[in-house]
Amino acid sequence: MKTTTPHWIAIGILSVILVAIGFKFIVLGSTAQGDDGRTAVLLEPAERQAVLGEMRVLLETTQEIVEALANDDLTSVESSARSVGSAAITTMDFTLRAKLPLAFKKLGFGTHYAFDDIADMAKAGKPSKDIQLKLADTMNNCIACHASYQLPSKPIVRR
Numbered sequence: 001m002k003t004t005t006p007h008w009i010a011i012g013i014l015s016v017i018l019v020a021i022g023f024k025f026i027v028l029g030s031t032a033q034g035d036d037g038r039t040a041v042l043l044e045p046a047e048r049q050a051v052l053g054e055m056r057v058l059l060e061t062t063q064e065i066v067e068a069l070a071n072d073d074l075t076s077v078e079s080s081a082r083s084v085g086s087a088a089i090t091t092m093d094f095t096l097r098a099k100l101p102l103a104f105k106k107l108g109f110g111t112h113y114a115f116d117d118i119a120d121m122a123k124a125g126k127p128s129k130d131i132q133l134k135l136a137d138t139m140n141n142c143i144a145c146h147a148s149y150q151l152p153s154k155p156i157v158r159r
């Protein structure tokens with residue numbers, strides 16, 4: 001009877017390739033070295049516009065929350081914060097998600113969860129000052145992500 005020996009070398013090479021592909025897609029996403037020292041996330045024009053559109057919504061919502069906090073209007077704080085909470089994540093396209101590096105997604109999703117927390121604090125009637133501190137802390141995510149990533153409008157040629 002003929003016995004077949006497993007092709008360990010082939011299996012080994014395939015495993016390495018699979019791990020490398022996984023690393024590329026899950027950890028690195030679609031990125032290159034940006035022209036200003038930040039990591040450039042390479043997106044299709046429509047995807048880039050979708051992300052930047054979401055950013056402008058984040059800025060508007062942050063303004064609404066700051067104003068509502070100054071007015072002690074916790075109902076508005078809750079509804080504004082909830083609109084950019086974790087429920088907003090599900091609208092993200094799968095191919096776009098695959099292009100974002102893991103650290104970018106962590107910061108981005110973490111920001112949406114932080115807005116859930118702000119909405120919950122407002123619902124629970126926490127003092128405006130406490131919510132303001134939570135918002136200030138949440139905005140450190142905006143700063144951290146902007147310091148690390150850029151979205152070039154034209155793809156940078158890979159070396």
Ligand code: HEC
Binds near residue numbers: 056059139141143145
């Ligand atoms: C996970 C990463 C990430 C987080 C978190 C993040 N941003 Fe951004 N944002 C970006 C990137 C990347 C750009 C594009 C920057 C560039 O190309 O120079 C951007 C751009 C923007 C812009 C410009 C939009 C335009 O039309 O050009 C605004 C406004 C903005 N962000 C607001 C915010 C605010 C407010 C927060 C926090 C509440 C926030 N962002 C959190 C990644 C992030």
